[in-house]
Amino acid sequence: MTIPGQPSASPEPAAPLLKVEGLVKHFPITKGLLRRQSGAVQAVDGLTFDVRPGETLGVVGESGCGKSTMGRLITRLLEPTAGRIEFEGRDITHLGVAGMRPMRRDVQMIFQDPYSSLNPRHTVGTIVGAPFRLQGITPEGGVKKEVQRLLGLVGLNPEHYNRYPHEFSGGQRQRIGIARALALKPKLVVADEPVSALDVSIQAQVVNLLDDLQEELGLTYVIIAHDLSVIRHVSDRIAVMYLGKIVELADRSPLYTAPLHPYTRALLSAVPVPDPARRARRERILLKGDVPSPISPPSGCRFHTRCWKATEVCAREEPPLLTLRPGHAVACHHPEDGSDSGARGAVT
Amino acid sequence: MTAPLHDTGAAGAAAVDVATDVPGKAIEGRSPWRIAWIRLKRDKVALAGGVVVLLLVLVAAFAPLIVGLLGHPPNEFHEETIDPFFSTPKGSWGGISSDFLFGVEPGNGRDVFSRVVYGARVSLLVAFLSAVVAVVLGTVFGIVAGYFGGWVDAVVSRVMDLLLAFPQLLFIIALVSVVPNSLWGLQGSGVRMAVLIAVIGFFGWPYVGRIVRGQTLSLREREYVEAARSLGAGRGYILFRELLPNLVAPITVYTTLMIPTNVLTEAALSFLGAGVKPPTASWGQMLSKAVTTYEADPMFMIIPGVAIFVTVLAFNLFGDGVRDALDPKGSR
Numbered sequence: 001m002t003i004p005g006q007p008s009a010s011p012e013p014a015a016p017l018l019k020v021e022g023l024v025k026h027f028p029i030t031k032g033l034l035r036r037q038s039g040a041v042q043a044v045d046g047l048t049f050d051v052r053p054g055e056t057l058g059v060v061g062e063s064g065c066g067k068s069t070m071g072r073l074i075t076r077l078l079e080p081t082a083g084r085i086e087f088e089g090r091d092i093t094h095l096g097v098a099g100m101r102p103m104r105r106d107v108q109m110i111f112q113d114p115y116s117s118l119n120p121r122h123t124v125g126t127i128v129g130a131p132f133r134l135q136g137i138t139p140e141g142g143v144k145k146e147v148q149r150l151l152g153l154v155g156l157n158p159e160h161y162n163r164y165p166h167e168f169s170g171g172q173r174q175r176i177g178i179a180r181a182l183a184l185k186p187k188l189v190v191a192d193e194p195v196s197a198l199d200v201s202i203q204a205q206v207v208n209l210l211d212d213l214q215e216e217l218g219l220t221y222v223i224i225a226h227d228l229s230v231i232r233h234v235s236d237r238i239a240v241m242y243l244g245k246i247v248e249l250a251d252r253s254p255l256y257t258a259p260l261h262p263y264t265r266a267l268l269s270a271v272p273v274p275d276p277a278r279r280a281r282r283e284r285i286l287l288k289g290d291v292p293s294p295i296s297p298p299s300g301c302r303f304h305t306r307c308w309k310a311t312e313v314c315a316r317e318e319p320p321l322l323t324l325r326p327g328h329a330v331a332c333h334h335p336e337d338g339s340d341s342g343a344r345g346a347v348t
Numbered sequence: 349m350t351a352p353l354h355d356t357g358a359a360g361a362a363a364v365d366v367a368t369d370v371p372g373k374a375i376e377g378r379s380p381w382r383i384a385w386i387r388l389k390r391d392k393v394a395l396a397g398g399v400v401v402l403l404l405v406l407v408a409a410f411a412p413l414i415v416g417l418l419g420h421p422p423n424e425f426h427e428e429t430i431d432p433f434f435s436t437p438k439g440s441w442g443g444i445s446s447d448f449l450f451g452v453e454p455g456n457g458r459d460v461f462s463r464v465v466y467g468a469r470v471s472l473l474v475a476f477l478s479a480v481v482a483v484v485l486g487t488v489f490g491i492v493a494g495y496f497g498g499w500v501d502a503v504v505s506r507v508m509d510l511l512l513a514f515p516q517l518l519f520i521i522a523l524v525s526v527v528p529n530s531l532w533g534l535q536g537s538g539v540r541m542a543v544l545i546a547v548i549g550f551f552g553w554p555y556v557g558r559i560v561r562g563q564t565l566s567l568r569e570r571e572y573v574e575a576a577r578s579l580g581a582g583r584g585y586i587l588f589r590e591l592l593p594n595l596v597a598p599i600t601v602y603t604t605l606m607i608p609t610n611v612l613t614e615a616a617l618s619f620l621g622a623g624v625k626p627p628t629a630s631w632g633q634m635l636s637k638a639v640t641t642y643e644a645d646p647m648f649m650i651i652p653g654v655a656i657f658v659t660v661l662a663f664n665l666f667g668d669g670v671r672d673a674l675d676p677k678g679s680r
């Protein structure tokens with residue numbers, strides 16, 4: 001949980017576990033009987049980031065900004081339109097089902113909806129044992145024993161082996177999904193909104209479980225969430241996404257205390273603050289309007305239709321993702337620290 | 349809530365556990381099928397239908413035995429029971445007596461009871477086997493169309509539309525008239541039955557196909573399919589291990605409701621002379637013969653009519669019960 005430490009202090013960070021470059025996914029929109037392409041949903045449009053071994057990268061953004069698509073791309077459930085994905089230095093961008101199969105042991109996914117991610121016709125034993133069957137592995141002591149050990153690991157009764165998913169609560173189902181994801185001892189786990197379908201009262205339990213398991217098993221996480229509150233305590237670094245792009249990528253504490261992107265500030269202002277004194281001082285930023293359609297995203301900075309700092313250059317030129325401070329990258333013509341003066345052509 | 353999770357292994361899980369544990373008893377999951385069975389057992393009407401279905405199946409299976417005990421060979425003439433002047437059965441109620449339980453056939457005096465019992469054989473065999481043909485074809489094409497989508501789906505869907513619009517009764521009548529007397533090593537009525545099974549099944553699969561396709565379309569979006577893919581599962585595993593178990597319930601329901609339709613279709617075809625060949629007994633054929641005599645001998649029409657009615661009703665009641673018990677829409 002605290003691997004990266006001082007980003008400026010470490011001169012050469014360890015080789016990334018996962019390296020993503022210019023990742024793009026466009027879903028074609030077809031029309032008519034001949035299925036002619038009439039446009040595309042630009043769900044993910046040029047993502048570049050690394051995931052370092054042992055860290056937790058949080059990915060945050062509003063609904064529809066392409067977070068799940070990103071998760072499905074790096075677990076290769078979707079075929080990228082462009083870009084490059086490297087896992088442990090190996091290019092996995094266009095591997096097929098057979099080519100990916102051995103990689104599947106190392107990269108696993110936890111899904112959002114615990115009611116849809118477990119097959120209702122399979123017992124818990126079958127579900128958690130499926131990874132072994134599909135990968136042709138016989139664990140030490142047999143599948144049943146290993147499945148029971150995994151159930152215990154995620155805080156379930158190992159005797160519930162023969163039960164069906166409908167006999168469990170949402171939180172317990174999510175634990176079953178976690179047990180399945182951990183069965184093959186993966187290196188990287190992508191968790192797509194692992195708690196957003198759960199009762200608020202049990203969200204923290206599941207997040208804590210993920211955190212404990214990371215320490216115990218040395219996992220690396222990419223955790224997707226739609227607001228900044230859930231992942232606050234578990235992320236080492238956080239990427240903020242808006243309409244298919246990363247707008248800010250920073251270590252946790254600078255991102256929460258000194259965000260550079262207006263969108264991040266807006267998201268942060270929605271995070272509940274427990275301390276009443278601070279709550280009183282803080283202004284609440286309400287974004288106007290809806291997220292624009294990813295079919296025809298706004299020109300220039302995609303956020304300019306909703307940004308209170310937008311100027312004429314914002315609509316014209318797309319701001320690149322620049323590292324303004326060590327370990328803190330932002331894509332904005334007028335970042336919050338006021339470093340935009342002149343140089344970037346902000347004429348007001 | 350803020351308790352560290354390490355000690356929730358036993359206590360935490362138990363605290364939020366579903367309250368169905370019987371202490372001290374080995375934990376056995378209640379499968380969706382067991383739950384359906386428990387529900388079905390409570391549905392008395394459906395159970396009654398099921399019992400009648402079971403009896404009918406037994407009657408069909410043991411037809412020779414039953415007829416041997418209670419009747420006469422189905423093709424044996426008993427002219428002594430027929431009034432030579434009107435050629436209707438002697439006595440009232442179509443000649444019902446302790447010797448001829450359901451009376452005798454006008455004109456030749458064949459035992460109606462035996463013919464109804466043997467007719468059940470034809471009726472149920474054709475209905476069951478054509479349902480099997482329809483279910484197998486419908487499941488394969490429906491699941492393939494639903495899962496693969498794209499042009500495969502487009503082709504299968506158009507073929508289904510085409511078949512559903514086809515005048516199948518006319519087609520079968522035309523086909524039967526050109527089918528040779530022996531085919532695939534079968535003779536006479538055997539050929540007719542094989543043709544009936546093949547054709548009713550063939551025209552029935554689009555109904556199953558549409559349901560399976562629709563269900564597959566929604567099932568393939570479930571996250572457990574993605575979970576299987578993220579573990580390296582191929583298409584075969586996803587289709588047969590993940591999707592098919594979830595399709596069995598709707599397919600079962602549709603099958604039990606398709607059988608009575610097939611019973612009616614077979615009866616209609618036999619009525620129109622496109623069914624099994626005489627002298628093999630079938631209900632539709634008896635009805636068709638009764639059309640010329642019903643004014644003088646209504647019993648000969650009523651008895652096969654009631655047989656068809658009871659069969660169809662029993663299957664429908666049972667099928668409705670199965671549907672309610674399985675609740676394929678709400679099943680999670």
Ligand SMILES: Nc1ncnc2c1ncn2[C@@H]1O[C@H](COP(=O)(O)OP(=O)(O)OP(=O)(O)O)[C@@H](O)[C@H]1O
Pocket residue numbers: 027041042043061062063064065066067068069070226294
């Ligand atoms: N298979 C698909 N075909 C076409 N469009 C898709 C597909 N999957 C996702 N999209 C579109 O891509 C965009 C991004 O979707 P995605 O599911 O990645 O968003 P998200 O950030 O995960 O949102 P949420 O918080 O609602 O889960 C959406 O506009 C969505 O409609």
Ligand code: SF4
Pocket residue numbers: 261262263301302303304305307308309310311314319331332333334335
């Ligand atoms: S580039 Fe302009 S529009 Fe975009 S976030 Fe920065 S200030 Fe707002």
Ligand SMILES: [Mg+2]
Pocket residue numbers: 067068069192193
């Ligand atoms: Mg999502």
